[in-house]
Amino acid sequence: MLPDRAFFDSLADAAKGETLPRFRTGTLVSNKLAGGFDPVTEADQAAETAIRDRIIQHFPAHGILGEEHESIGLDRDLVWVIDPIDGTRAFISGVPVWGTLIGLYQKGRAVMGLVDQPFTGERYFADGQRAWYRGPDGERQIHTRDCGGLGNATLFTTSPHIFQGGSYDLYKAVESKVRLFRYGVDCYAYALLAAGHIDLVIEDSLKPYDVGALIPLIEQAGGIVTTWDGGRPEMGGNIIAAGSHAVYEEALAILQGKA
Secondary structure (H helix, E strand, O other): OOOOHHHHHHHHHHHHHHHHHHOOOOOOEEEOOOOOOOEEEHHHHHHHHHHHHHHHHHOOOOEEEEOOOOOEOOOOOEEEEEEEEEOHHHHHHOOOOOEEEEEEEEOOEEEEEEEEEOOOOEEEEEOOOOEEEEEOOEEEEOOOOOOOOHHHOEEEEOOHHHOOOHHHHHHHHHHOOOOEEEEOOOHHHHHHHHOOOOOEEEEEEEOHHHHOOHHHHHHHOOOEEEEOOOOOOOOOEEEEEEOOHHHHHHHHHHHOOOO
16 A cells, blocks of 8 residues: 555655754765765755654555665565755755655656655645645645747756766757756756646756656656656656657657757
8 A cells, every 4th residue: 555645744744854954054064975076964864864764664564765875675566765855965055946855666666756845845746646736825736837849948957067978968959949948956846847837857867866756746747757768767867857748759859869
């Protein structure tokens, strides 16, 4: 049996209790990368621990794949996929576009997911069939939008610097075709896509915990999310997410070097 929305909310609330008190407070930052800067904070680690503890208590037979702690039971039918703070750079910079990502895979397929932004009080949830928004302006079911085509689209990516090798040129080719492009909002861009505010997100070299919660949110809002080769995105990689098939197909053709 799949968990209900109340349990997802309890996980997000547990993480919020660790992240929000540390936001804009000068929290301790460590670097996970010897040859660059890949930050992790005590908030990341404490929030993931809080989420994992509740899962283990209530669903001990489930697996857990997390960013900050060792994964367990990845061969089980139900596996939680957790990123306690997606957008750690935004978090340590005081920018409120980071989020807590909590996804659930069933037999390897992303089926439920939650995105929480504690500072703004916004929470996005995919319940297995539909996608929902809850925030300061109320609660409602959300849907992606159809802007008609790539030339009318608003495109987001976290940063052009994330693209490796030839993927940068392919991304820039898509960027040159859209009406508007913006950088720097991490998981929040996917939430905006699901809610029908933007049309396209393209990113490079993502991990499963970067997308696990976002896949069902976008799909259950009516959108499309795949890898650049058109495959399933559960294991991460180069990711494209779009609000409509028209935009998806135009952008994917460019990313695949066919246009």
